[in-house]
Amino acid sequence: MSKFKYTEENEKEFARIAKKYPKIDAMMLPALWLVQEQEGWVSPDAMVFVADKLGKTPIEVYEFATFYTMFNLKPIGTYHIELCKTLSCMVMGAPELKKFVKDTLGIGPGETSEDGKFHFSEVECQGACGGAPMIALNNQYHENMSVDKLKKIIEECK
Amino acid sequence: MAVELVKIVSKNFDIPDSHKLEVALKNGRYESIDKAFSMQPDEITEEVCKSGLRGKGGGGAACGPKWKLMPPVDERPRYLIVNGDESEPGTFKDRQIFQYDPHLLIEGIICSSYAIGAHDAYIYIRGEYKWFIDRLNEAIEEAYEAGIIGEKVMNKYDYRIDITVHRGGGAYICGEKSALIESIEGKRGHPRLKPHGKECEWFYGMPATVNNVETISSVPNIVLNGYESYTKWGTEKAPGTMLFAMSGPVKNPGVYELQYGEKMIDVINDIGGGMKNGMKLKALIPGGASCPILTAEEVEKAYLDYESMWDIGSTLGTGGMMIIPEGTSMVDVAKNLIEFYHHESCGQCTPCREGTGWIDKTIKKILDGNGSEKDLDTIIDVCGTMNGKTICVFAPAVKDIIQSIVEKYRHEFEEHFKS
Numbered sequence: 078m079s080k081f082k083y084t085e086e087n088e089k090e091f092a093r094i095a096k097k098y099p100k101i102d103a104m105m106l107p108a109l110w111l112v113q114e115q116e117g118w119v120s121p122d123a124m125v126f127v128a129d130k131l132g133k134t135p136i137e138v139y140e141f142a143t144f145y146t147m148f149n150l151k152p153i154g155t156y157h158i159e160l161c162k163t164l165s166c167m168v169m170g171a172p173e174l175k176k177f178v179k180d181t182l183g184i185g186p187g188e189t190s191e192d193g194k195f196h197f198s199e200v201e202c203q204g205a206c207g208g209a210p211m212i213a214l215n216n217q218y219h220e221n222m223s224v225d226k227l228k229k230i231i232e233e234c235k
Numbered sequence: 236m237a238v239e240l241v242k243i244v245s246k247n248f249d250i251p252d253s254h255k256l257e258v259a260l261k262n263g264r265y266e267s268i269d270k271a272f273s274m275q276p277d278e279i280t281e282e283v284c285k286s287g288l289r290g291k292g293g294g295g296a297a298c299g300p301k302w303k304l305m306p307p308v309d310e311r312p313r314y315l316i317v318n319g320d321e322s323e324p325g326t327f328k329d330r331q332i333f334q335y336d337p338h339l340l341i342e343g344i345i346c347s348s349y350a351i352g353a354h355d356a357y358i359y360i361r362g363e364y365k366w367f368i369d370r371l372n373e374a375i376e377e378a379y380e381a382g383i384i385g386e387k388v389m390n391k392y393d394y395r396i397d398i399t400v401h402r403g404g405g406a407y408i409c410g411e412k413s414a415l416i417e418s419i420e421g422k423r424g425h426p427r428l429k430p431h432g433k434e435c436e437w438f439y440g441m442p443a444t445v446n447n448v449e450t451i452s453s454v455p456n457i458v459l460n461g462y463e464s465y466t467k468w469g470t471e472k473a474p475g476t477m478l479f480a481m482s483g484p485v486k487n488p489g490v491y492e493l494q495y496g497e498k499m500i501d502v503i504n505d506i507g508g509g510m511k512n513g514m515k516l517k518a519l520i521p522g523g524a525s526c527p528i529l530t531a532e533e534v535e536k537a538y539l540d541y542e543s544m545w546d547i548g549s550t551l552g553t554g555g556m557m558i559i560p561e562g563t564s565m566v567d568v569a570k571n572l573i574e575f576y577h578h579e580s581c582g583q584c585t586p587c588r589e590g591t592g593w594i595d596k597t598i599k600k601i602l603d604g605n606g607s608e609k610d611l612d613t614i615i616d617v618c619g620t621m622n623g624k625t626i627c628v629f630a631p632a633v634k635d636i637i638q639s640i641v642e643k644y645r646h647e648f649e650e651h652f653k654s
Contacts, residue, residue, distance in 0.1 A: 106418065147362045164557055168483050201575050201579060
């Protein structure tokens with residue numbers, strides 16, 4: 078039995094989305110997105126909750142959640158900085174941005190700052206190659222990024 | 236002659252607030268619907284066949300013949316699935332449609348669903364595109380409220396169409412059509428074994444067609460203006476236009492609609508504005524990271540259509556040109572790309588799962604100064620063991636790009652042996 082619960086609003090949202098599909102199985106991604114949007118991460122307890130809702134076993138949900146890289150399987154900082162590292166971003170200066178994050182916040186890929194405010198991820202192509210280099214801050218894209226621009230963004234978050 | 240932009244799919248991109256229904260309606264959106272519903276579904280499919288419309292997601296397969304793979308209409312539900320996963324490095328064209336003309340995609344879905352007899356369409360979009368997903372959902376909501384979709388089309392045609400956006404979870408392989416279907420069905424995005432003969436896709440055991448966002452968005456113009464309006468552009472074998480993307484150090488990176496067959500170097504100079512800050516072009520990956528790399532000399536001889544690209548030993552892919560300037564280490568490029576592929580291999584087939592890891596490890600060994608000629612032979616050998624021995628074309632794509640870099644820039648790898 079899971080202690081996790083959707084908010085009333087998310088419970089309604091789950092029911093609304095579920096009607097769109099021929100089988101409840103298709104709710105795996107939407108259900109996990111609702112969890113992550115509500116909690117910021119997908120806990121083992123929430124996976125049990127999703128399994129109960131979809132008639133799956135918890136391990137099936139775990140296998141699914143671990144395949145898709147966007148689900149946070151542990152709590153992350155308030156601000157999630159995702160730096161694209163793939164080719165066009167590399168050519169246009171992503172390595173300098175990575176170094177700047179390390180120098181400024183003291184965190185490397187996969188790490189959270191001591192105050193719990195920032196989490197840094199190095200991610201594969203984000204489909205923003207024309208605006209390389211780019212970062213996403215809590216899903217919001219910031220393209221044509223420079224050290225100066227990133228410095229300003231981090232200052233605003235502090 | 237200078238390269239010119241063509242405005243078919245991108246016609247409304249520059250109009251302020253083009254994503255809003257009110258603006259879209261004033262600028263020609265949904266005009267194809269009356270024409271579509273005055274035709275029989277098979278007639279639309281024939282029109283699309285005659286247009287020669289080819290899939291814009293990378294494979295370049297003809298769209299009309301693909302629709303014909305659907306079985307005759309019976310009591311079973313049938314589906315249209317629109318592929319907006321767009322995870323191929325260098326590719327960022329579908330997001331322009333989500334951002335600037337989502338109603339064009341909805342219009343294309345109505346025409347295409349009617350043609351194949353589908354009533355439910357799912358648009359699978361990569362999870363990272365949250366902002367674009369929200370914008371598309373707003374447009375779908377507007378279309379429902381206006382009665383454009385729902386129980387009746389355009390409030391008058393007795394044909395139900397429902398559209399649902401399905402947000403992915405960050406897995407490159409879900410751009411592969413069968414992996415995409417598995418993913419919607421609530422499973423890991425593992426590609427399916429392909430049948431011996433050509434047949435449609437199957438969604439929960441029911442017939443389905445999977446098309447790319449740009450492909451579906453090309454349909455309304457063909458329906459409204461006839462196939463001749465499309466075949467006047469492009470080449471004989473690749474009629475029409477494509478949204479070509481340019482990234483890297485050119486003056487004007489971005490997405491541009493061009494007819495097929497333009498000379499690549501002219502596109503880079505006339506449309507891309509040429510290289511930035513006096514840089515020189517060293518190499519180019521023509522259609523997303525999976526296509527064999529071209530040297531600067533090969534770029535001079537390249538034309539942007541499928542057959543021409545095959546002739547010079549590469550592929551057109553998604554049309555996403557990734558420009559690499561002089562001064563970039565091609566060993567670093569290979570390392571960057573193999574890290575991507577190693578990370579994104581779904582792990583289902585051993586040659587791919589182990590092969591990407593093996594090449595990744597070997598290139599890092601070379602970069603650490605511990606490599607030898609034998610390691611380059613190993614990379615080529617591993618590429619051979621991956622090619623054609625897996626369920627999907629992920630592993631052959633890895634072979635294409637990595638082998639081409641090692642073969643064309645072998646001397647750069649050898650430099651690391653000497654140091």
